[in-house]
Amino acid sequence: MARAHARGRWRTALGVAAVVVVVAAGLAALGLYLAPRVLPNIGAEVAVGDTVETLRGDGVSARITVPDGWVARRAWQRDDEISVRSPDGGVEVTLRAVAEDAAAAAAGVRGAVPDSAALVTERLASGLSAVHAEADGDGVVVAAVGAASGASVSVVARADPERLTAYRPVIARVLEGIEVGG
Incomplete structure (x- = not known):
């Protein structure tokens, strides 16, 4: 039972890590899209x-x-x-x-x-x-x-x-x- 519980924690950790990676990639893509449009107009x-x-x-x-x-x-x-x-x-x-x-x-x-x-x-x-x-x-x-x-x-x-x-x-x-x- 402990093994099954440990396996469940690893799956949860991997799922959370995958979500974090996907969100970070999405934010990076958004930044790459917006940066050339926003930065020249600062100031x-x-x-x-x-x-x-x-x-x-x-x-x-x-x-x-x-x-x-x-x-x-x-x-x-x-x-x-x-x-x-x-x-x-x-x-x-x-x-x-x-x-x-x-x-x-x-x-x-x-x-x-x-x-x-x-x-x-x-x-x-x-x-x-x-x-x-x-x-x-x-x-x-x-x-x-x-x-x-x-x-x-x-x-x-x-x-x-x-x-x-x-x-x-x-x-x-x-x-x-x-x-x-x-």
């Missing part, structure tokens, strides 16, 4: 009204105006980079303060567009220069905003290629909202 904030965010790094500071309703998310443990996403999620713009002039900074992010995309320089209303290029059909715009010499902000904007034309004015608004300091 994201929706701008209420036009909101100014400050980027700082290596003696460089810049102020970025995040349009009303856009979602701003700082790069993990970095003060020099921020990503902003339109309310409909159709365009995401990543901005980074760099200790280079606008032309050098644009060359640094140029790898996001083909070599055939010509760099164009424009003067913004703020007096800063915007050096930018767009990849035809890729939905990517790269730019850098800054003075002729000194610090600047590098910019990479990504959108659905078919909708990029509709987003050009809001990308321009983000570029116009950049202020660069030393």
Whole structure:
């Protein structure tokens, strides 16, 4: 009888262990499913009204105006980079303060567009220069905003290629909202 009782305890222990393993596997699978959806949004904030965010790094500071309703998310443990996403999620713009002039900074992010995309320089209303290029059909715009010499902000904007034309004015608004300091 003692043997039968011991056998019953082992069966119960094995059953409990099996249930624990199945539950742990289910929780792990749920975590793997949710992690890529949740982790990128930790620390994201929706701008209420036009909101100014400050980027700082290596003696460089810049102020970025995040349009009303856009979602701003700082790069993990970095003060020099921020990503902003339109309310409909159709365009995401990543901005980074760099200790280079606008032309050098644009060359640094140029790898996001083909070599055939010509760099164009424009003067913004703020007096800063915007050096930018767009990849035809890729939905990517790269730019850098800054003075002729000194610090600047590098910019990479990504959108659905078919909708990029509709987003050009809001990308321009983000570029116009950049202020660069030393």
